[in-house]
Amino acid sequence: MVLREGLSQPASEGLTIHLIGTPCHASAPEQGRNPAFVIAHLIERVEAIAKRPYATLVFCTVVNVVVGTKDFGISAGEGELSVTLRAEDERDMQGIEQELRQYAEDLADRDGFQVDFEIHDYFPETRNHTKNLQKVREAAKKTGHPVIEMPDLWHASEDFGYYLKAMPGAIFYIGTGENYPPLHTEHYDFNDAILKTARDMFLALI
Numbered sequence: 729m730v731l732r733e734g735l736s737q738p739a740s741e742g743l744t745i746h747l748i749g750t751p752c753h754a755s756a757p758e759q760g761r762n763p764a765f766v767i768a769h770l771i772e773r774v775e776a777i778a779k780r781p782y783a784t785l786v787f788c789t790v791v792n793v794v795v796g797t798k799d800f801g802i803s804a805g806e807g808e809l810s811v812t813l814r815a816e817d818e819r820d821m822q823g824i825e826q827e828l829r830q831y832a833e834d835l836a837d838r839d840g841f842q843v844d845f846e847i848h849d850y851f852p853e854t855r856n857h858t859k860n861l862q863k864v865r866e867a868a869k870k871t872g873h874p875v876i877e878m879p880d881l882w883h884a885s886e887d888f889g890y891y892l893k894a895m896p897g898a899i900f901y902i903g904t905g906e907n908y909p910p911l912h913t914e915h916y917d918f919n920d921a922i923l924k925t926a927r928d929m930f931l932a933l934i
Contacts, residue, residue: 729868729929730901732878735855737899738785739821740814740885742848745770745832747841751796751805763807764795766835770809773831777824784816785881788824810848814885818853851885852893860898867932873925876903902926 747767752760771790778788789812796804811828815821829845836843868875878901888899902922909915 729873730876730878730903731861735816735853737854737882737886738814738816739818739851739853740812741850742812743825744808744810744846746808746844749805749841752803754801754803757803760803760805761840762803763841764804766839767795767807767809769835770832774811786820787814851887852889854886854889854899855892856898857896860896864898864900867929870932871928
């Protein structure tokens with residue numbers, strides 16, 4: 729069983745910035761409003777945010793960029809940028825979101841674009857309660873499973889954090905083996921053998 733006191737996984741959210749300008753013929757780009765350069769400025773701001781020194785873990789990652797279509801006679805009139813924001817402290821994440829929103833609005837006002845925003849896949853931080861972690865340790869001892877204290881955060885976010893905001897609890901992780909392919913890779917296949925481990929742990933907790 730892998731455990732961590734306090735904060736186990738950070739908060740995260742997806743932010744999409746959508747810009748609408750005016751398409752035109754590629755031979756007369758001055759007749760339209762192409763959002764490509766505004767998006768380029770936004771990407772530069774994302775890079776600057778990601779490189780800042782922070783007291784705790786903060787990530788700002790570009791995950792998707794779309795500008796126009798692959799029609800060489802048309803200058804794009806619409807585009808969007810999607811980023812994933814991730815932070816130990818939810819306030820840091822919210823501050824970065826507001827900074828990017830404000831910068832996008834300033835650029836849109838300056839260059840004559842419509843801009844709107846959408847939040848995707850918001851996950852709060854996952855913060856364990858000490859009393860409940862102790863119950864997990866006792867269950868692991870009862871079932872004969874070793875406990876590994878996780879020194880650092882697991883960087884992925886987790887919807888279990890919603891439960892821990894509503895009531896005391898704890899998340900724990902079941903190891904699949906030191907050389908097992910990691911999640912979200914082409915060679916990963918769920919290890920069915922650990923189902924018995926999970927069953928034994930939950931029965932002990934009950």
